[in-house]
Structure formats: structure tokens, C-alpha cells
Amino acid sequence: QEREALWQDVQERGTLRVGVAEAPPLMVRNPATGEWSGYFIDVMDGFAASIDVEVDLVETTWGNMVAGLQAGRWDISSALNRNPQRALALNYSIPIWSYEIGLLYDVNNPLITSDMTALEDFDVEGMTIAVMQGASGDLAISPQIEHARLLRLDGANEGRLAVISRRADVFATDSDIHRITVAQNPDWAAQVLPSPAISKQGIAFGLRNSVPLEDIQVLDIYLEEQLATGAVQRLYEAAAAAMVE
Amino acid sequence: MAFVEINNLIKRYGSLTIFDGFDLTMSSTDRLVLIGPSGCGKSTLLRCMMGLEDIAGGTISLGGDPYITGAERGKMTLDKTVQKEVGMVFQHYTLFPHLSVLGNLCLAPMRSRGMGKSDAQDKAMELLKRFGLGDRAKFYPSQLSGGQKQRVAIARALMLDPKLMLFDEVTSALDPELVKEVEQTMMELAEAGMPMMIVTHDMHFARNIATQVVFQERGKVIEAAAPNDLFGNPKQDRTRDFLKNVLNIEG
Amino acid sequence: MAFVEINNLIKRYGSLTIFDGFDLTMSSTDRLVLIGPSGCGKSTLLRCMMGLEDIAGGTISLGGDPYITGAERGKMTLDKTVQKEVGMVFQHYTLFPHLSVLGNLCLAPMRSRGMGKSDAQDKAMELLKRFGLGDRAKFYPSQLSGGQKQRVAIARALMLDPKLMLFDEVTSALDPELVKEVEQTMMELAEAGMPMMIVTHDMHFARNIATQVVFQERGKVIEAAAPNDLFGNPKQDRTRDFLKNVLNIEG
């Protein structure tokens, strides 16, 4: 396989193209202005500045995060979960965040009681668990489920819709996303953070297989420093605060 | 009492009055030919008799039985049993293109008379043979010539053993060469004693087949007479004018 | 030398041979009427003369000029300049539905003769007036009666000042009442001295308009004569049979 000189190309172009999809508060699209914010985007801004280029955000959906990267529509897929299967087809930066899968449910749903805390409690006959097709929730949950039914849907909206319409009893995805849903719909929405946690995957940046490790190291070194100085944590807190207000 | 009796027929299309008290009678041994200028209501008359048009007044009787009674308001009353004893053949064949010749003939007897399939087919084959169409039973209408189509249409109407046949310009859409075969079929039917009412523009045929010719204009009977009288010695000026007009190209 | 001369014409549709060495001549003062049973090749002959059909052999000449020469293999040769001197009117009008009457008349002179717009329109209006259609210039074909459509089609062909006009059953698709107006238009054209070849099933009209009648059957001329001779005293048995067949309904 050909090796590409990613940063050289990026610097020649002057822009770093980053594939983004909605995952508040990691990445948020403001519906009123169409502008993106979120701490993953802030991190990218910082990195781009450090190699002296501009960030060019390319909007996509979670289902196309890998395809668009492979097709060269953008250089970096932002906020991908690291897992071994994906690593066969992609390269990763070091993780800068770890996420937790939360289970969103309808408080009026009689199937769900307050003593259900582990994923096994939900993995019973008659329970339907919605996940976002191809997203980390899907990849993490699917292998662990034996009795419950899985409902693979396109996006977070459909997941929420599934819970509202009782197509699904719970919707498993990033707990940060659920936090917003609960805040906006206090009348019915609630979430459980299962313990033990469902998956302990890091969230990182994805790059094409053809990007050489030397180039990835450039990104990793930058991220390492941001983590060490606590900059990432500060960015997260700012973004999360902005979301909930 | 006459076989066919039309009494005080009133027929309107919206505000256009076609018949305003029209009377006509015909005996069961008659073959009545209707002639008249375009738009005078010949087709309308046949359609009324067939029960295809809602009439606003008057009665139409067959064998003394008033099977259609007009109503000024609301729908006319129509006796469907008697209606089924009238057969009609149209200018444009109106064969059903999705059915074979045999299918066209058998549809009505099987579906509206409850005749068995093999009985219907036997009867159909007999009629087709009589009309020289025995070898066309399995053909579809699109595979027939115009003359053949029209003869099939006549046979189809005969499948229900009508007591009266109505023919509305059945040869007008045909190539001149094909007119004769259809007219022959009708002649044969006439010889077999079928009562008929015929609308045609072909004066020669009218003369040959009619026992009575009715000349109508603007919804009124102007003159009714035996063919030799009406064609040879018309009493009314208007009849004379009409005949002159129609026949002069052939002078 | 004859005005129109068809020599040894060979025409095939696939393996079906319509003409196998057909000859015909016509003088410039003639109006030739072609009669014959359905399928004998009357339309095909006119279509060949118009250059609409690829012929496999023979020549067709106009004014001594062989403008169509058949070829057994490959395409015939066709002189387009002479072809434009022949006009043709079809059974089904073939007016252009998206153009007004005026537009139909002016299209060819403007686009293929390079006539100016106002010249073409003046000429068109003159022709339309002559045919009693002056008030229909802005109408679309769909707004005209069949007889009017056919007269417009004749006017359209005349816009190019043809030296020879071909008419293929131009009244067959018309209601009987409308036939006369079209035939009158053709009579008028005949009186103005236009050479014509006419296919018609109307024997009375044929007799009135023709200076020469040609009876053909299966791609062969059986008999050609002046109309009174051919209709009054046909020489050939087949002509007699044909005429008897077509005319006897009118006996």
C-alpha cells in the first residue's frame, strides 16, 4: 500500500479537513447558525494552529465516518472510539477522552425498575435495546447481549424516538448525549449508567491506514501535551457547561 | 298494441333539449331505419331505448311492457329484465380487447345469465359459424379486420337472445370494402325475422333492409313511410332536401 | 414524354413484394384516380412517389426528370429538389398539433424555402381565404373539425407550389357530412389545373374528378381508362367484379 505524507499534504493545502458528526458535547452543531463547537473541535483547532494550518470541518453522519475517511473526503475523523476491529482498517491517535455508555429510558416504562443497574439486568427476554448503527454503542453492546433484542437505528434522534414510542425500552449510547435529552425532557427521560461500565474505550482521532506512524506520532505528541496540562479537561467542562444552559 | 312504443319522450343534455315529447311505434315484424341530419338525435334515441341515457319524461315499452319511465326530477325507473331483452351494436365495435372473440361472446351469458361455460361456448361457436367466423374464435380483436370486429359485435349481442336489436351506424367506421360483409350479416338477421332499429347514413342499404323508414330532424319525426315511398316519393320538403343533399354526390 | 413516369418500379417490405416491375404514366393535364381493393398497393405507390419509401428498383420521373432511382442493394438515389415539387395529403391530416393553422402553413416555406415571415403569412392567408378558412388562421388543429383539418392540410401542401399533388384517401377518416367540403376543395383545385394523383374509395367522386382512372390489383395495373369508360363499360372481368362489389350496395 502507498504511504501518504499526510501533514505535508495538509500543509501544502493549508487546511486540515476534519470529519465531524453530531455527538454533544464532543461535537455540537448549532442549528441556528450551522456552526460547530465542542471540545474535540477545540482540540483540533489547537493542533491545526500548531502545524500552521486552518481547520476545515466536513459534516457527515456517524454511519459514514469511516467511509468518508477512507475515501479521502477528510483527513481526520474526529471522536472515534478505539477498538481492535476498527484498528484493522484505521489508524488511531492516542485517546484523549474516555466515554461511558448510558442507557436512556422512559420513567413511565414498567419494565424498568430502579434496582436495574448492570447491563445484565437489561439483557432479558422482552427487552429491546436501541443502538446507533455502526456507532460505538453498537460495537460495544452487540457482543454482550444474549436475550434482549437489538434495534439498530441511524442516529441519536431515532434512538430517542424509539424510547418515546416504546419501540425500544432503552437507548444505549454516549452518556453525554443522554444528559442533554434528560435535561430537555425531564417529564419522561432518565438514564442509567450501568455498573460495571459497559465499555471502557478511549475516544481518539481516526486516520487512514496509509498514514505512516511517524505522522501519527506528530498528532500524538500534541495530544499528550494537551492531556498532561489539563487543557482537554478544561475544554470539556466549558463545552458541557455551554450545552446545558 | 305496438311491439315498441315510445310515448312522449323527453330527453335533455343539461339545458339542451333533444326530445320534447317524441313518439314512435314499431311492430314486431318491422325493421325500422332512422335517417336524419347529423345531430338530430338518432343515436340519442337508440341510447335512450337501451337504457343508457337518463330520460326526463315519457315511457318506452317493449311488448307492451313500459320498461323505462322518465322522471322530471331524480332518476328514471328502469326494468333491468326487459332492458336485457334489447341488444345494441355500436359504431366503434366496443369489443373488449383483453378477451378473445370467444371470451367476448361468452362474458355476458356466463356472468349476467349464469349460463354454464360449455353451453355458452357451444352457443358462441354456433353463432360464429353462422357468420363465417368459426375459425376466428381464438383471435383477439386487435387481430381482426374492422368488418370481422363488427360481425363479432353483432354475434356478441345475439348471445343474449334479444327480442329487439339496435344498430347505431355500425358500418360508418369501416373501409368501404368491409361494409358489405356487415350489411350482409344484418340482412341475414333481418331474414331470420329479428326486429331491428337501425341508424345508418347508407341510403341504399336503408332501402334494402327497411320495412319502414323514419326521417327525423331536430328531435321530431318529419316523415315515416315504407322505403319505396319515402325514397321514391317523399311527401315533405325537408325530407326531399335531405335526400337530395345526401344522394347528390352519387348522381 | 409524359409528365409523370414510373418505370419498372420494384418495392418490397421485407420478403413481401408489393410491386415487381410496375409502370404508369400521367400527363400534366391529367387527374389520375387510383382505385383497387384494400392492400393492393395504392398508398404504397403514392408513398414511393413522395420519396417516403425506399424502392428496390425502377425509376420515378417528374417532367422528364428521374428523381427517384431504386437500388437492389443499399439506398435508392433521390433528388430532393424535385421531391419538393411533389405535395402530398394524407388520410389522417398529419397537421402539427403544436402549431396554429398559420404556423402549420408557414413552417415549410420559411424553414425549407427561406421565405420571409410576412411573405409566408400573406401567402398562407390568401390560401386560407380561398378555402374559406380565413377566420381559422389562429386556431390550433385540435380546435378544428375533421373537414377543416383536411382542408388546412391541403393548403399546407399548396404553400410550396407543388407541380403535382398526391391525395391518399383524404376523406376516409371524415364524417359523411364533412366529406363534401373537402371534395369541393379538391374539385376547385382540379379546375385550377393542378395535376393530381388521387386514391379514393368514393367512386362517385372518382368519376367526377378524374380524367383518367386506374384500377390496380396486387401491384399490377389491370385497366386504365377515362372515367366514363372504366365505370360505364369496364373491359376486364376483374374490374367489373370489383366495381360490382363496391357499387352494388348502392344499386
Place this chain on the structure above:
Amino acid sequence: MNYDFSWFHVERAFPTLLEGLWVTLELTLWANIIGLVLGFIVAIGMMSKIKVITWPLTLYIEFFRCTPALIQLVWFFFCVPILFNVWWSAQFMGLLALGLNLAAFNSEAYRAAIQAIPESHTDASTALGLNGLQRIFFVILPQALLLAMPVLITNGIGIFQQSALVALISVEDLMYQGRYLSSQTFRPIETLTLVALMYFAVSFPVSLTVTYLERRTKRLLAT
């Protein structure tokens, strides 16, 4: 080209894709049955002069003709349970949405075909003593079917193509399996190319058959 094609995973996944294709075909078949039958009933209803019948039918037809099929499916799947308190399976809801969508389009095709049947056939039926129902069944329906067949089949293939949308409501059709596999193997480009070819492999022969049938019916119905 800067991409290594790898067909290994896709090859392994082929049986799964075939299962998906089977579901797609089943959906298409049933949606077509609904579309053909219901479409005709709606077309007949639309011929009625009674406003109480035609109004709701018009609303139904226009809703399905004027909104994206994507929204119809999602709406059926999620909003119907919320609003009407009924829970039917995803497969059934998908089928219902597709079937109703197709019926709306087919009813228009039928309507055009019925209008193309000469009015004189109604007269001829009356003259032959056929009643209203017999006329509809033995004279109008068969001709409407024949005349509308090219459009009906085109619509039918269209539904085959559109049925891919049910993947978005987790019906395990060909598209769903394709998307699932591509997120499992991270070989979206190969998987979806193969899926596209599989759709084409079904629709192309069908479409050629339509062209052929179209020519034949034209000849039969030519009068």
C-alpha cells in the same frame, strides 16, 4: 488510486447479504400485492362522485405522493405507536408504509388507465346486461391492469429500490445487512458496491421484461 480494495470480508459476508436480499424481495413482493390491490380499490373510489369518499382518498394519495418516503417510514415506525397506541413489528410497519406508498402511486396509474378505456365500454357492458360490479371486474379491471402494467411494474421496481429505506428503521433487509457489515468490517466501500450490484442484478432483468411486456400489450390492446 489511493485505496486497497479488499474483498475478503465481503466474500465471507455474502451469505448474510443474500439473507438481506431475501428480506428485501419479500418486502417488495408484499408491498406490491398491497399496492396492486389497494391501488385499484382507491382508483375506483376516486371515480366516485361522493365527496365524503374522494376527499379522504385524495388526502391519502397526496400525503404519500408529496412527502419523502424516508419521512413516511420513520413517521410510521415511531409516530404511529405514539399517536395511536399500536405496536407492530418494524418489518410490518415498513411493509405497511411501503405498501401504502405504492398503492397511492399505483392508484394514479390505474386512474390514467381507466380513463384510457373508451367510455363506450361502459355502454357496451350495459347493453350486454352486466351490472356495475361485473363491469368493474370483467371489463374495467383486466383492461386497466393491462394498460397500466408498464407503470405498475415500474412503480413496483421503484419500491424495490426504495425498500432500502427500511434499513433505517432496523428491518434486516439487504441495505441493513450491507450497512451492518460495513460497520463491522470497516470495508464500507467494497460492501456497498457489492450491495448496489446486487440490487441492480435483480432490477435489471425485471426491467427488461417490462419493456418486452409493454410491447406485447400494446399490440394486444391496439384496436
Place this chain on the structure above:
Amino acid sequence: MALDFAFLLDFRWVLLKGLWTTLQFVTLALVIGLVWGFVLSLFRTSSNWVIYSLSTIYVEFFRGTPVLIQLFWIFFCLPLFLDVNLSDFTSVVIALSLYSGAITSESFRAALKSIESSQHDACIALGLPPTVRTLFVILPQAVLRAIPNLLSNVVSLFKESALVSAVGMADLMYVGQNIANNVARPVEILTAVALIYFAIGFPLTRAVSFVEARLLKVVKA
């Protein structure tokens, strides 16, 4: 749950902007598709075997495979094959134009086929050269006859365009989803978006019936 449509008012401009994006690329795709479709329809009536087969396969491919896959393919596979970079907007316009060309060509083809051969005969009898025949006699009639069908295609393309949200194009559908993600009220949003599509699509289909009734009366002599 209680439905509450009031909050949508805050987003009316955003939704309109999404609609505007939709209308932009749909219009572009329609115009390109119209020209491309006419060319294709001529290819499909060609007597050249190769041109005929290729154009037939092209048309059948785009009519017979899910538009979702076509979009995906143009977005992610075409850049790999051509080794070029295409913007989202360009990709969407390309994908929808290719699709609309295929469906448009069918409308034109049907219209061309419906013109009787006697019209050609009449042109020859009037001495009209082939270009005049095509431009002044055949094309206007074909366009007139195809108009109802072409308008229906406008409606279908407009609707199908909702799919571009699936590849991340900020059209009406995508904006709707974005709002729903933000306020987490998908039912209201979905219904509102459906109504917006309907509000555009419905007058268009009415126009189709109107044109059908009016135009065809003139053209069908």
C-alpha cells in the same frame, strides 16, 4: 408525552435555510438532469448497438438501485476512482443529476415514441430537412408531451433529495435532525419537516394534473 410545536417557531429561519439548500441543489440537479436526460433519450433510441446498450444499462442502473447507495457511492467511491476532491455540494449535485437524468430520459423516450411516424412522413412531404424536423416538429411535441411526466419527476427528485441528509448534507431533513438533536424533541420536528415537504410537493403535483389536463388537450389532435 405532550406534544409541543411552539418551540419550532424559534427555528423557522433555520428550517427555511435548510429548505433553501434543498431547493438549490434540487434545481441544479433538475436542470442538468433535463439536458442529460434528453441526450440519453436520444442515445436510447439510437440504432447504434453499443450506444443503445450502454445508455440502457446506465438508465436501468440508476433507476434500479437505491438512491441512498448511489449517493453513498458518489460521495465515497467516486473520489477514490477519480482521485479528485469534490465538495459535498458538488457531490450531491452530481449524484442527483445522474439519477434525474436517468428518470428524465425515460419521460422523453416515452414522449418521442408517442409521436406518430406520420409526422415524419408529413415533414418529408413538406420538404423539411432533418434538423428542421427535429427542432421544429419533433422536439416541441416531445417536450409538450413529456411536461406532465417531467413535472412528476421534479416532485420525486425533490422528495428523494431528503436522502442527502444521510451523507451529511445540510438540507432540510438534516437541519431538522440537527434541531431534534439539540432540543431532543424528534416527533414535532419530524412532523414539521414532513409538512414542509408536503407544502412544496403538493402544489407541484396539482400543477402536474392541471398541466396534464390543459396541455394534452392541445397536443393530442
